[in-house]
Ligand SMILES: *[C@@H]1O[C@H](CO)[C@@H](O)[C@H](O)[C@H]1NC(C)=O
Ligand SMILES: *[C@@H]1O[C@H](CO)[C@@H](O)[C@H](O)[C@H]1NC(C)=O
């Protein structure tokens with residue numbers, strides 16, 4: 001293992017209050033009870049065995065956020081210190097908000113289960129999230145009598161790589177769209193990726209906005225707010241320091257009620273319009289519970305592909321097995337339909353956060369080959385498509401940018417593993433083995449102009 005890539009995260013929704021993050025002891029109690037109750041049951045709820053916090057400690061840098069299998073969206077809190085996957089079990093760190101784009105596998109009362117993430121802050125504001133592939137719902141429950149205020153951060157991705165972007169508030173429609181460019185997380189620094197998000201604020205007309213506006217701040221004391229303003233267009237901050245800017249909004253609520261605010265969030269790598277369309281098509285007007293139920297059902301289907309004798313297996317082994325199986329179905333991110341550049345009109349599946357192939361070829365893909373041949377074939381199709389469009393297969397793509405190859409592409413081994421395991425089924429699984437072989441030959445034989453980001457430097461030994 002060489003360098004661990006840091007993360008892609010952005011588009012935070014900050015809350016004005018802080019709390020340090022530690023998973024609640026209730027999480028482990030709930031999992032242990034579920035495993036005990038499942039003994040001798042014919043169809044156990046496998047999602048109840050999963051502990052999404054395993055691996056968040058000791059710089060494991062995995063994301064415990066709400067996601068579906070291979071989802072592009074992973075909702076998790078962001079912290080004030082080093083936490084590249086958006087969360088760490090470090091009691092000295094403070095929570096600064098929640099955001100939808102995290103990578104897994106690099107780096108109070110806290111709860112999570114497949115498809116669901118929740119955190120209650122010290123001031124009793126509860127944050128919950130649930131996800132579809134490219135969208136999701138964030139739900140905030142405030143203490144009785146409080147007025148809900150939100151801060152939406154456009155520019156601060158935490159590693160401070162913002163390279164410009166825009167924000168628009170439509171108070172009548174109750175919609176905020178944001179988009180911009182940020183720096184590569186594990187590749188040449190001159191590359192920027194683009195990402196967009198669409199926040200729907202009115203929960204189908206059940207929520208009423210009070211104020212809205214924009215804000216800008218920095219590390220040197222700049223603190224400007226524009227009440228009623230609806231547009232930001234920021235360029236690269238050339239002076240340096242962490243540039244923070246975004247939207248502020250609040251809600252009118254019944255002073256006697258427990259205020260609950262649900263935000264619908266869509267993301268896209270292509271455009272703000274597509275981010276809104278993704279939220280409309282994947283979430284629509286479904287309730288939080290309905291989206292959570294759907295996410296959970298997708299996990300149940302996936303985890304249920306491996307059955308064990310729960311009664312005669314030590315509970316900690318059951319928990320570790322299903323938690324690991326869960327973790328092994330989070331990346332790569334299924335970004336089909338979110339392509340750009342040479343992949344813009346591809347008819348192939350498209351995956352991002354390949355993360356990097358030298359980390360995954362030894363164990364992750366051989367495991368996937370055992371329980372998920374269809375998904376494996378889609379990812380192989382994506383590797384071959386890289387060769388079709390670029391001449392070489394991708395090695396460490398993240399945020400649609402190429403990452404470092406570090407000694408040569410391992411994509412060859414991944415697609416070869418598929419060919420060996422599924423030679424006879426390849427056609428039915430949508431893979432043309434002649435193309436697969438050509439892609440391998442290119443990676444192995446052709447010296448690319450930029451062998452640090454694709455293929456390998458073969459000229460030195462040819
Ligand atoms: C943002 O500003 C830049 C430079 O001033 C301009 O070229 C661009 O069209 C603006 N974009 C939007 C969406 O307002
Ligand atoms: C389960 O617990 C036993 C007894 O404490 C321990 O020896 C074993 O390593 C544990 N296994 C896992 C997967 O944690």
Ligand SMILES: *[C@@H]1O[C@H](CO)[C@@H](O)[C@H](O)[C@H]1NC(C)=O
Pocket residue numbers: 341342343344345
């Ligand atoms: C994708 O299709 C559109 C519309 O036909 C075209 O304008 C664009 O150039 C195509 N992109 C690529 C990379 O081929």
Ligand SMILES: *[C@@H]1O[C@H](CO)[C@@H](O)[C@H](O)[C@H]1NC(C)=O
Pocket residue numbers: 069070334336349375378
């Ligand atoms: C990826 O998304 C596409 C489009 O929704 C879908 O057809 C495909 O089954 C998904 N694959 C995986 C592995 O999630």
